[in-house]
Amino acid sequence: MGKPAPVSPFAPANLPAVPDVPGVAFATAEAGIRYKGRTDLLLAVFAPGTTVAGVLTRSKTRSAPVDWCAEGLRHGNARALVVNSGNANAFTGKKGREAVEITADAAADAVACAPGEVFIASTGVIGEPLDAGKFAHLLKGLAATTRADTWPDAARAIMTTDTFPKLATRTARIDGHEVVINGMCKGAGMIQPDMATMLCFVATDAPIAAPALQKLVSKSADETFNCVTVDSDTSTSDTLLVFATGEAEKRGCPRITDATDPRLADFAATLHDLLRELAILVAKDGEGITKFVTVEVEGAASDLAAKRIALSIANSPLVKTAIAGEDANWGRVVMAVGKSGEEADRDRLSISFGDIQVASEGERAPSYSEEEVSRYMQQPEITVRADIGIGTGRATVWTCDLTHGYIDINADYRS
Amino acid sequence: MGKPAPVSPFAPANLPAVPDVPGVAFATAEAGIRYKGRTDLLLAVFAPGTTVAGVLTRSKTRSAPVDWCAEGLRHGNARALVVNSGNANAFTGKKGREAVEITADAAADAVACAPGEVFIASTGVIGEPLDAGKFAHLLKGLAATTRADTWPDAARAIMTTDTFPKLATRTARIDGHEVVINGMCKGAGMIQPDMATMLCFVATDAPIAAPALQKLVSKSADETFNCVTVDSDTSTSDTLLVFATGEAEKRGCPRITDATDPRLADFAATLHDLLRELAILVAKDGEGITKFVTVEVEGAASDLAAKRIALSIANSPLVKTAIAGEDANWGRVVMAVGKSGEEADRDRLSISFGDIQVASEGERAPSYSEEEVSRYMQQPEITVRADIGIGTGRATVWTCDLTHGYIDINADYRS
Numbered sequence: 001m002g003k004p005a006p007v008s009p010f011a012p013a014n015l016p017a018v019p020d021v022p023g024v025a026f027a028t029a030e031a032g033i034r035y036k037g038r039t040d041l042l043l044a045v046f047a048p049g050t051t052v053a054g055v056l057t058r059s060k061t062r063s064a065p066v067d068w069c070a071e072g073l074r075h076g077n078a079r080a081l082v083v084n085s086g087n088a089n090a091f092t093g094k095k096g097r098e099a100v101e102i103t104a105d106a107a108a109d110a111v112a113c114a115p116g117e118v119f120i121a122s123t124g125v126i127g128e129p130l131d132a133g134k135f136a137h138l139l140k141g142l143a144a145t146t147r148a149d150t151w152p153d154a155a156r157a158i159m160t161t162d163t164f165p166k167l168a169t170r171t172a173r174i175d176g177h178e179v180v181i182n183g184m185c186k187g188a189g190m191i192q193p194d195m196a197t198m199l200c201f202v203a204t205d206a207p208i209a210a211p212a213l214q215k216l217v218s219k220s221a222d223e224t225f226n227c228v229t230v231d232s233d234t235s236t237s238d239t240l241l242v243f244a245t246g247e248a249e250k251r252g253c254p255r256i257t258d259a260t261d262p263r264l265a266d267f268a269a270t271l272h273d274l275l276r277e278l279a280i281l282v283a284k285d286g287e288g289i290t291k292f293v294t295v296e297v298e299g300a301a302s303d304l305a306a307k308r309i310a311l312s313i314a315n316s317p318l319v320k321t322a323i324a325g326e327d328a329n330w331g332r333v334v335m336a337v338g339k340s341g342e343e344a345d346r347d348r349l350s351i352s353f354g355d356i357q358v359a360s361e362g363e364r365a366p367s368y369s370e371e372e373v374s375r376y377m378q379q380p381e382i383t384v385r386a387d388i389g390i391g392t393g394r395a396t397v398w399t400c401d402l403t404h405g406y407i408d409i410n411a412d413y414r415s
Numbered sequence: 416m417g418k419p420a421p422v423s424p425f426a427p428a429n430l431p432a433v434p435d436v437p438g439v440a441f442a443t444a445e446a447g448i449r450y451k452g453r454t455d456l457l458l459a460v461f462a463p464g465t466t467v468a469g470v471l472t473r474s475k476t477r478s479a480p481v482d483w484c485a486e487g488l489r490h491g492n493a494r495a496l497v498v499n500s501g502n503a504n505a506f507t508g509k510k511g512r513e514a515v516e517i518t519a520d521a522a523a524d525a526v527a528c529a530p531g532e533v534f535i536a537s538t539g540v541i542g543e544p545l546d547a548g549k550f551a552h553l554l555k556g557l558a559a560t561t562r563a564d565t566w567p568d569a570a571r572a573i574m575t576t577d578t579f580p581k582l583a584t585r586t587a588r589i590d591g592h593e594v595v596i597n598g599m600c601k602g603a604g605m606i607q608p609d610m611a612t613m614l615c616f617v618a619t620d621a622p623i624a625a626p627a628l629q630k631l632v633s634k635s636a637d638e639t640f641n642c643v644t645v646d647s648d649t650s651t652s653d654t655l656l657v658f659a660t661g662e663a664e665k666r667g668c669p670r671i672t673d674a675t676d677p678r679l680a681d682f683a684a685t686l687h688d689l690l691r692e693l694a695i696l697v698a699k700d701g702e703g704i705t706k707f708v709t710v711e712v713e714g715a716a717s718d719l720a721a722k723r724i725a726l727s728i729a730n731s732p733l734v735k736t737a738i739a740g741e742d743a744n745w746g747r748v749v750m751a752v753g754k755s756g757e758e759a760d761r762d763r764l765s766i767s768f769g770d771i772q773v774a775s776e777g778e779r780a781p782s783y784s785e786e787e788v789s790r791y792m793q794q795p796e797i798t799v800r801a802d803i804g805i806g807t808g809r810a811t812v813w814t815c816d817l818t819h820g821y822i823d824i825n826a827d828y829r830s
Binding site for chain 2: 090318411
């Protein structure tokens, strides 16, 4: 047993080149909140008129910054985003709320906006009081030095134990006008030692009213980030925020106020695609990953049932360890379907690894070849398919295997 | 990283001496179903008039023998139990049902009863057709050689990759008459490589009608076996059966037909206690176990909510790995409470390891001493307590830690 790989084998060879998003600029700093010798503070500044939509953790023990963002999303106007890494400001009681207020006031002062237009995210240790005094005084200086072309720096400043920064970009068309959508994210749920948080920040210059944007984001999040699991553990701090500066309006792009406006269709599809790419990057940086796993379920009673079955398969420690061992152990997939609690008929269930059917109609497939499926299981990317055989519901979930690397990172780090 | 311990560090030093249960006799055989050089077939024969109650897996992909037992429990009369290890006869389609019928017919013939009075359980590989021809012909010979004093042999014959046999015994009083209750079990959910099944068989000479017995068993199972988790994976074959031969009636013990009969109170409490002991033995043989963990939740909105929160904590890979690493990582416990979906108020939540409070009312406890709690985490048996602070619901769940041993057993066994 060696140490876990320093960088996920699924890290992209290069960070993508991302264009600027008109109306968005960044600055980062080394505030020394927990880490030394790296940036741990990000300020993003948005043009006046920027709208925002988002999805936050459903955890009942969510962090103080998440509470703050929920409040801000009610009006949907954003001028600044402050992110710190190293401390999640979660389970920090009254002190946690005070730290958020100090941060919002300082950022509002720095960019000349209302505190309610400042969004805040924190990632790192849970339960440790966050001293906003360590970084609030830096925000004024940062606001004076922001640049539009520093997306990679921003993506690095929000990392905790991520093994690579995560960036993606797309271009969409609204009524014939090109708009840009960039996104960055970090983590994958509760995957870090002592750490919380999946954070994702997206910005576009499209002019979209907050309620319309919210509808797109909620729908896409359900089919992208909410379909990623590393270890089934839900962070206290998960935050996805999408900022729309509206700068494209200056180039003649119409302002969209209704999520069902047909002129928004391409944007909606493109945003969905971008979120999907970022979500998959999160799974590909899962702790101790050696296999990237896609679970596809079809034939379930409903799409929701399909998603629950897919998550049951993707979260099963026995399925995940079998894949780590390159074992096409479809009995464990049967078990995971059965335990999901969703409607299933053992005698109609079919299971495939990739395109190789291993079980059909409730028993081992007549065509089953141990050798063929073993060869497939040696691939780095594995698809597990289950056809429940009773309806038309379908869902896709992304995950990784469960390996000694995961145990090393989460149990052995004291040694 | 060494290999997992050959025997769980929590195995009792000695098997308990258990008395005979009047009306129950066993015989075992080496049928060579999968294992060589060990017994893998158990026949238990019960006196005429024996009643039976039970609880079966709620998996939607349950095995053919479980379907068969569900049918038999509808009338509640038992004369024989046949258990094989090495093959779970799960996900085996029509062939699986045929194997069960062949077994029931052969056992019925051997002990001169109706096939519906034969109960069957299979444990081992999923998806491999079970050839009943390998052992059905042995049942007649076994029926002729049963003995009442072979509980340890019976407990060994039903093992798969258990590291120790699991036996327990109690004496209860019904209206002043002593009755004996013995139990054996194996496994802990889906904990074995390629294997399924938690099996538990209990027998008593108490005279109790099947419907009354069923009420006791259902209630106790919910608070004992349904409160044990090793890896959150639910078997296709979990089977708990309680047989009551009624032989104590010959000694003057009254026959009880109503679960609420006050004369049954001591029996009910004693049966519960026995099931609890057996359930804990299952957790103590969890794959790769180095720490036995008790999760106690109180102050939840209801008992059911408390159980769900306790299971969320006990199944969290991050909580389990933290305990393996002797890390009092209460932030992960907060996370697990939050993700359970049950009502909770971050600012009322308190968490203790053993008697050491580490967090109270939503933040780190003022009395927190890293040194004190670190010393506690080095103990082999760890109790995690969470007081949700909003109601009176409470629950206890038993589990083990998540270690390299678990990965070795479930991922590396091909090497």
